[in-house]
């Protein structure tokens with residue numbers, strides 16, 4: 030019997046990095062997993078690696094109509110929904126002066142609109158069955174301290190944190206039996222972080238968030254995707270049934286005691 034045996038878990042942005050680790054951790058412990066992403070190839074590779082009980086659905090989290098289709102297909106295929114992991118994300122460098130209006134709006138759409146829609150459709154669907162539900166939102170340590178070179182990203186992650194608290198209190202007061210928590214990873218080596226480093230190489234920008242050259246592997250200040258995957262697994266499982274509205278940093282204390290990364 031796995032730790033999330035037969036729970037139906039929907040992971041957005043499951044085609045890469047942290048989302049893929051979440052899917053693999055959940056599948057390993059018996060979940061039925063719906064992997065969604067705008068990247069079909071990555072999503073299908075994740076399903077392949079999960080082996081067995083996982084399906085892929087192409088999905089842009091910022092599009093409301095697509096959420097309706099994803100929920101309908103999930104219920105059609107697995108007959109239920111118990112867990113939503115609002116993980117999909119992206120980052121483009123830029124400080125308060127250099128961040129373009131377009132980049133600012135793009136961050137808002139994917140991180141804020143995407144998380145709002147995941148909460149809205151997730152709660153609406155999970156509450157129907159009355160069984161324990163869990164929603165995990167992917168915030169970031171950028172919501173806690175100033176990372177000046179990812180201005181729009183950090184702003185959105187602050188909002189994800191606030192949405193988590195508001196939704197958790199709402200579900201608790203409504204007696205929905207749905208917990209809502211958020212994770213705040215520090216710097217985890219994924220294509221997102223490596224891409225940010227490539228975009229800012231030689232500019233002296235984003236120095237707080239990028240691994241130094243030659244250090245793109247886990248170390249004291251750098252995590253690996255399964256550090257997050259295992260935490261998602263815990264929050265998805267009933268082992269965390271008394272944890273609601275929590276914000277959990279996953280950064281080996283690198284945020285409160287910032288070592289040069």
Ligand SMILES: NC(=O)c1ccc[n+]([C@@H]2O[C@H](COP(=O)([O-])OP(=O)(O)OC[C@H]3O[C@@H](n4cnc5c(N)ncnc54)[C@H](O)[C@@H]3O)[C@@H](O)[C@H]2O)c1
Nearest residue numbers: 042044045046047067089090117118169214216217219221
């Ligand atoms: N890697 C880190 O250090 C770190 C730290 C804190 C928070 N996070 C957050 O974790 C989440 C995953 O990041 P990652 O590092 O695994 O990045 P990643 O780039 O490896 O994966 C992100 C995935 O999201 C997908 N995606 C992007 N836009 C989408 C959209 N509109 N709809 C659906 N899918 C979309 C991408 O195709 C990709 O597969 C993000 O929310 C990110 O902000 C990452």
